[in-house]
Amino acid sequence: MNEQEPGPVVDLRLDRAHSSRIYDYFLGGKTNFLADRMAAGQVLGVFPAALVAARINREFMHRATRFLAASGLRQFLDIGTGIPTPPNLHDIAQDIAPDARVVYTDNDPIVLAHAAALLLSTPEGRTAYLQADVTDPTGILTAPQLLDTLDLSRPVALSLNALMHFVPDDGQRRAHTIVETLKAALPSGSALVMSHATADFTPEAMRKIIKIYGDAGTRLQLRSRAEFLRFFDGWELLEPGVALSHQWRPDRPEDATHVTDAEAACYAGIARKP
Numbered sequence: 001m002n003e004q005e006p007g008p009v010v011d012l013r014l015d016r017a018h019s020s021r022i023y024d025y026f027l028g029g030k031t032n033f034l035a036d037r038m039a040a041g042q043v044l045g046v047f048p049a050a051l052v053a054a055r056i057n058r059e060f061m062h063r064a065t066r067f068l069a070a071s072g073l074r075q076f077l078d079i080g081t082g083i084p085t086p087p088n089l090h091d092i093a094q095d096i097a098p099d100a101r102v103v104y105t106d107n108d109p110i111v112l113a114h115a116a117a118l119l120l121s122t123p124e125g126r127t128a129y130l131q132a133d134v135t136d137p138t139g140i141l142t143a144p145q146l147l148d149t150l151d152l153s154r155p156v157a158l159s160l161n162a163l164m165h166f167v168p169d170d171g172q173r174r175a176h177t178i179v180e181t182l183k184a185a186l187p188s189g190s191a192l193v194m195s196h197a198t199a200d201f202t203p204e205a206m207r208k209i210i211k212i213y214g215d216a217g218t219r220l221q222l223r224s225r226a227e228f229l230r231f232f233d234g235w236e237l238l239e240p241g242v243a244l245s246h247q248w249r250p251d252r253p254e255d256a257t258h259v260t261d262a263e264a265a266c267y268a269g270i271a272r273k274p
């Protein structure tokens, strides 16, 4: 594009609640608008623990990234990145491994609008941002931004945190098939990091939350523990296996008990490709 020309006009639909901005509100961010705050208020009305659930989900991403960088992974593909909320994944990975390379992907144009915060790489490492939808995994895997940044013949940590519950199973479009396509493109030694909301503990509140998001135009499909476990099929789950997000290798033992399973409402796990 000619530098003199303005970029394409993107309608951020500030009049409608968006999942990324609702999550930003729960995390205490500032990139949210009236429609997002109203939807977030409705969610909190039926599930006051949403603030805690969002925070401990984010903390799972911190611990998972630290763990994988410390165990030698140097390439990260994070899909459903969300609005930047420091520390972001590359801040954590490059703190441990300055040469770490990170590709961020989200389908929400507002995340793209804030992508500059995700691109402040160390000089030794590299970060890139790709606006794309996880329902087109092949498009992600073949995008120039990804191929210029990651070497898919070497292990990659694939993060799908708090993402796949936004992908309902629809005809040919099945969440598990999408994840299998992504997994198949990665070599041995790669890791899958996932968290996913569940209605296993508070079905009535979650039914209402599905309606609130649905009214805002976002379909949610919460999944059971067994359905979550299936995302890792064929890969080796690391200890402690599937856990509630705050119970996956907590930094301190008391962190595993300070909220209930019902408040966490999100499963988490990491597996390695054999």
Ligand SMILES: C[S@@+](CC[C@H](N)C(=O)[O-])C[C@H]1O[C@@H](n2cnc3c(N)ncnc32)[C@H](O)[C@@H]1O
Pocket (backbone or CB within 6 Å): 019, 020, 023, 057, 058, 061, 079, 080, 081, 082, 083, 105, 106, 107, 108, 111, 132, 133, 134, 135, 160, 161, 162, 163, 166, 167
């Ligand atoms: C709840 S946020 C999670 C952010 C971050 N991964 C975390 O766990 O802290 C979910 C993000 O997924 C994005 N998202 C939802 N559906 C998506 C899709 N089909 N493709 C790509 N991104 C999607 C949303 O725009 C939002 O930014």
